[in-house]
Amino acid sequence: xxxxxxxxxxxxxxxxxxxxxxxxxxxxxxxxxxxxxxxxxxxxxxxxxxxxxxxxxxxxxxxxxxxxxxxxxxxxxxxxxxxxxxxxxxxxxxxxxxxxxxxxxxxxxxxxxxxxxxxxxxxxxxxxxxxxxxxxxxxxxxxxxxxxxxxxxxxxxxxxxxxxxxxxxxxxxxxxxxxxxxxxxxxxxxxxxxxxxxxxxxxxxxxxxxxxxxxxxxxxxxxxxxxxxxxxxxxxxxxxxxxxxxxxxxxxxxxxxxxxxxxxxxxxxxxxxxxxxxxxxxxxxxxxxxxxxxxxxxxxxxxxxxxxxxxxxxxxxxxxxxxxxxxxxxxxxxxxxxxxxxxxxxxxxxxxxxxxxxxxxxxxxxxxxxxxxxxxxxxxxxxxxxxxxxxxxxxxxxxxxxxxxxxxxxxxxxxxxxxxxxxxxxxxxxxxxxx
Numbered sequence: 001x002x003x004x005x006x007x008x009x010x011x012x013x014x015x016x017x018x019x020x021x022x023x024x025x026x027x028x029x030x031x032x033x034x035x036x037x038x039x040x041x042x043x044x045x046x047x048x049x050x051x052x053x054x055x056x057x058x059x060x061x062x063x064x065x066x067x068x069x070x071x072x073x074x075x076x077x078x079x080x081x082x083x084x085x086x087x088x089x090x091x092x093x094x095x096x097x098x099x100x101x102x103x104x105x106x107x108x109x110x111x112x113x114x115x116x117x118x119x120x121x122x123x124x125x126x127x128x129x130x131x132x133x134x135x136x137x138x139x140x141x142x143x144x145x146x147x148x149x150x151x152x153x154x155x156x157x158x159x160x161x162x163x164x165x166x167x168x169x170x171x172x173x174x175x176x177x178x179x180x181x182x183x184x185x186x187x188x189x190x191x192x193x194x195x196x197x198x199x200x201x202x203x204x205x206x207x208x209x210x211x212x213x214x215x216x217x218x219x220x221x222x223x224x225x226x227x228x229x230x231x232x233x234x235x236x237x238x239x240x241x242x243x244x245x246x247x248x249x250x251x252x253x254x255x256x257x258x259x260x261x262x263x264x265x266x267x268x269x270x271x272x273x274x275x276x277x278x279x280x281x282x283x284x285x286x287x288x289x290x291x292x293x294x295x296x297x298x299x300x301x302x303x304x305x306x307x308x309x310x311x312x313x314x315x316x317x318x319x320x321x322x323x324x325x326x327x328x329x330x331x332x333x334x335x336x337x338x339x340x341x342x343x344x345x346x347x348x349x350x351x352x353x354x355x356x357x358x359x360x361x362x363x364x365x366x367x368x369x370x371x372x373x374x375x376x377x378x379x380x381x382x383x384x385x386x387x388x389x390x391x392x393x394x395x396x397x398x399x400x401x402x403x404x405x406x407x408x409x410x411x412x413x414x415x416x417x418x419x420x421x422x423x424x425x426x427x428x429x430x431x432x433x434x435x
Contacts, residue, residue, distance in 0.1 A: 014141070018148035020310075022155045023247040026167065027240075027311040029158040036240030038164035040101060041110050042171075043227055043239075044093045045117035050220045052089035052122055053082060055213030057129035058343060059205045064133025075130045075187065076195035077205065079123065086119050093118070100231050113168050120175040121147075127187035136190045146182055150174040211349050218359030219339070225362050226385040230378070233370055242378055244315045245322035246329075248299075248307060278405045281341045285400075286414065288337055292330045300326055321382035328386035331393055338396035342403075350399050358392035 027035050056078050064071050093114045101107045128143040154170035187195075230242045299306075300323050308316045335358065339351040365388040370376055376384075401407040 015144045015148045018145065018152050020247065022148070022152045023244065024310050025152075025155050026158065027244055027315055029155070029162045030164060030240075032240040032314055033237045034162065034164045034240070035243060036236035036238065037106065038167055039227070039239050039243040040106070040231055040236050041113050041164055041168045042117075043224060043231065044096060044100070044110065045114045045121070047220060047224050048089040048093045048114070049118045049121040050223075051092075051217065052085040052118055053125075054085040055209035055211075056081060056205060057125070058212045059208035060126075060129035061133040062208055062343075063201070063204055064130045065135075068134055070198070070201070071130050071134055072191045072193035072195050073198040074133075074201060074205070075127055075191055077198050077201045078126055078129075079195065080197050081202070081205065082122050082126065086122055089118050090115055100228065101236075109165055109168070113172065116172045117175070120172065120179065124175060124179045124183045127183055127191070130187070130191055134190060139186055139190055142186060143183065146186075147179065150179055211352055212343060214352050218355045219336075222359040222362045225359075226366060226381055229366050229370060230381060233375065233381075234378075238378060241315060241318040242321065242381070244307070244311050245318040245325050245378065245382065248303065248322040248326060278345075281345065281400075281404055282411060282414065285334070285337060285341070286412070289334060292334065296326055296330045318378065321378045324379065324382040324386050328382070328389050331386075331389040335389065335393050335396055338393075338400060342399065345404065347403060350403065354392055354395050354399060357395055358389075361391045362388040364388075 026038060030038060060074055060078050063074050067074070094111055097107050097110050097114070101110055124147065125143070128140055131137075131140040131143065151171055154167050154174055157166050157170040160166075227239060227242060227246070231239050303323050303326070304319055307319050307322055311318075335354070339354060342350040342354075362385065366381070366384050369380065369384040373380055397407055405411065
């Protein structure tokens with residue numbers, strides 16, 4: 001498992017570097033105001049596209065891990081099942097656009113970008129879940145990196161005309177012309193047979209997808225809730241500053257996302273492979289926690305000079321918010337690893353309570369904070385968002401203690417065993433003789 005965590009982490013690191021490069025270029029080419037407009041144009045599509053998948057990617061992953069011979073039918077059936085959720089997501093987004101943006105011209109572009117991006121991103125990403133279930137981590141990471149490369153190329157269009165609309169429509173065009181064909185080609189490398197509809201797969205897919213979606217819905221809505229608050233309470237320029245703070249803050253959430261991504265198929269197939277799911281779950285959590293704590297500490301100390309160096313002095317007002325969000329997203333990423341682990345050991349109903357608690361905490365803390373402060377600053381919104389991550393993490397630990405294994409001193413002391421295992425695996429990796 002640690003080998004696959006390393007491969008996936010490398011893929012996520014590549015994706016993170018590409019996203020960071022895109023963020024730096026967009027910030028320097030557009031400035032705070034137009035960078036905020038770009039964030040506003042993409043905010044609804046990126047949020048609702050995840051909602052439109054309705055828990056099916058996780059169901060795909062688990063079902064493909066359990067029944068690899070049906071991988072083609074699972075992929076084809078999922079492509080049909082997402083059509084209705086995509087339509088619902090588009091209609092919901094169109095209803096929300098007028099409440100978030102004041103400029104009529106920007107509203108119109110946001111609506112059309114929404115209509116185009118939701119289905120494009122959904123169909124581009126569907127095969128990744130099958131690849132993950134079949135443990136083709138190289139292909140899985142190519143999908144992830146491919147999407148980030150397309151967005152980076154779209155940002156490069158701003159060299160010719162620095163405009164948020166140029167980037168957003170360039171991204172739509174690249175996904176259509178390059179992204180979807182690339183997705184199909186990669187899919188056929190590991191999924192053999194016709195991508196057909198199989199009505200017999202509807203029930204098992206929805207059996208897992210329903211509780212997953214109910215638990216994901218608050219997560220997906222809450223994921224960018226603070227950005228919606230910034231856009232609604234302040235303006236697009238403030239969102240430009242906040243998006244840069246988020247770009248930095250999300251860096252170490254990548255580690256826990258990697259752990260959760262690898263955990264899901266490993267834990268789902270643990271009974272077949274003869275592994276102990278509790279030991280796998282615990283080891284992954286301890287490793288990610290230790291690495292994130294170290295990384296957040298180091299990067300937090302570097303941010304006051306690193307952020308202006310990368311994004312430009314114009315974004316210096318985002319430094320304090322970025323430091324807070326760095327820690328907040330590390331905690332939020334650990335929460336995600338807990339959730340994916342619960343799903344992987346066959347307890348998809350547990351995350352339901354935890355995710356709704358997380359969303360409720362974020363909505364209540366940010367809502368009450370905005371009402372109390374009147375017109376909060378970026379730093380205050382970041383502090384409120386960070387405070388809201390603590391209660392659900394405590395609740396996750398309680399669920400883990402009750403349903404997986406006791407959380408006590410001996411659980412923490414096993415970190416030494418984890419470290420020795422990683423050391424052994426790394427030594428094995430670098431000293432292995434080629435055939």
